[in-house]
Amino acid sequence: MTTFTVGQVAELLGVTVRTLHHYDEIGLLCPSERSAAGYRLYTEGDLTRLQQVVVYRRLEMPLDEIAALLGDGADAAAHLRRQRTAVMTRLGELNELVTAIDRALEREMSEKPATREQMRELFGDGFKDEYQHEAKQRWGDTEAWKQSQARTNRYTKADWEQIKAQQDAVNAQFVAALRSGEPATGEAAMAAAERARQQIHDHFYDLDHDFHRKLGDMYVADPRFAKTYDDLEAGLAQYVRDAIHANADRHAGP
Amino acid sequence: MTTFTVGQVAELLGVTVRTLHHYDEIGLLCPSERSAAGYRLYTEGDLTRLQQVVVYRRLEMPLDEIAALLGDGADAAAHLRRQRTAVMTRLGELNELVTAIDRALEREMSEKPATREQMRELFGDGFKDEYQHEAKQRWGDTEAWKQSQARTNRYTKADWEQIKAQQDAVNAQFVAALRSGEPATGEAAMAAAERARQQIHDHFYDLDHDFHRKLGDMYVADPRFAKTYDDLEAGLAQYVRDAIHANADRHAGP
DNA sequence: GCTTGACCCTCACGTGGCGTGAGGCGCCAC
DNA sequence: GTGGCGCCTCACGCCACGTGAGGGTCAAGC
Structure with a gap:
């Protein structure tokens, strides 16, 4: 069986030797073996455990809680x-x-x-x-944590009302542009598109103009999206999609 | 001139009173005034400085570095x-x-x-x-995408209805799996996820498992999506998202 | 077989960024 | 005038290590 010394493990997982000593001291991660001379020898199993520790630590979780989590019988995938x-x-x-x-x-x-x-x-x-x-x-509270996956939704819910209000505002902007007879390639429509992109970018995930095109396409392609738009105003989904493309074109400059 | 006491400042900027004391002790942020009784009184200027400190602190920057940065004569915008x-x-x-x-x-x-x-x-x-x-x-990679734009634009109303029916069927599959108590990582849920992916892939755009994950995340992150799912069944959005991830995991070859 | 130098060990104290009382004064309301 | 809250100043505690000191271990090279 292949084992690793402190230095090797440290370099492998990007921690210091002292840290490994510390984890040994407090019993969070004791190497399964020791050499005749007293050297710490880490097995593969130790490494996988340490891997988990390292990730949890990067999330700034206190060590005792990490110990509790790793001890509660959950498997690696769950972690x-x-x-x-x-x-x-x-x-x-x-x-x-x-x-x-x-x-x-x-x-x-x-x-x-x-x-x-x-x-x-x-x-x-x-x-x-x-x-x-x-x-x-x-x-x-470690027990409550098990529910927290489901609660991740509710966590932002306070913000959602604000987010939703912003989205509604943008949609209103689109509707106004459409009603005014301005083409989807017009300034107002493109401005709304850019604002919509910014909002998604800020609140949900990185969104560049290229990928925004894909979303735009989806707004007409996917019935669920198309419906929410077309319920606001007939033909709005297509209009929004075109505005997004126009906006992306304009930003695709040199 | 309006001034603020420690407690007010603490609540305003989301730090503890002790933290303010500490910043005073080490000279990082000493209140410009003191009341006759020795109360710390923070001015507007102190607050703006503290604001910078708080943001830097959130980035885990050590206090002495923050002090150095704030002392080098740069203006607020630069910071x-x-x-x-x-x-x-x-x-x-x-x-x-x-x-x-x-x-x-x-x-x-x-x-x-x-x-x-x-x-x-x-x-x-x-x-x-x-x-x-x-x-x-x-x-x-945007190239593969441009095909799909052309594809979706060509769909007739009949095509849409068929597509929608297929999607409804998949959604029903998800609901059934959820109601049966099967976990999102179960076979039925993953099968539904794979079918959903196939449908999007066939009708709209190339969709691999990795990108399907992103969509899954969006289903819970984006209120519009989450709503359409959760209206079908409470917790469905999260369930679908997890199923998609499980399915993607299973398809992640060597 | 002996040195050399990188690596390992065990204490043990130091540090950063506060937390957490203890003991006491200041202020406003009832 | 007294109760309660907020403020003050020490001053010790804590976590997750950093940083030596003092000393053994191990493979390589001479």
């Missing part, structure tokens, strides 16, 4: 899925931070000083009070 | 720009982590033990360039 949703959550938080910074930048550019309310909205409440509380609940 | 790129970098790292986890999941599902090289690639320091390459391939 990976849990980790994945956790990372996605963090991604969402960082995305919020980006939009907050962007808004602050806009303010700065227009030389308007921030009001207290804006500040609170951007950097205060949404993050610490609520988030901190929920995060504590989520990471602290 | 914000710096912060923005820092956050984007972090976003990139987390994205790498997600793909690393995904690959680990694929391995886990196909029950292939990881080789040392894979491990190093995934969790060590070597995954920087690899990922970028893959990301480019995944999102950058």
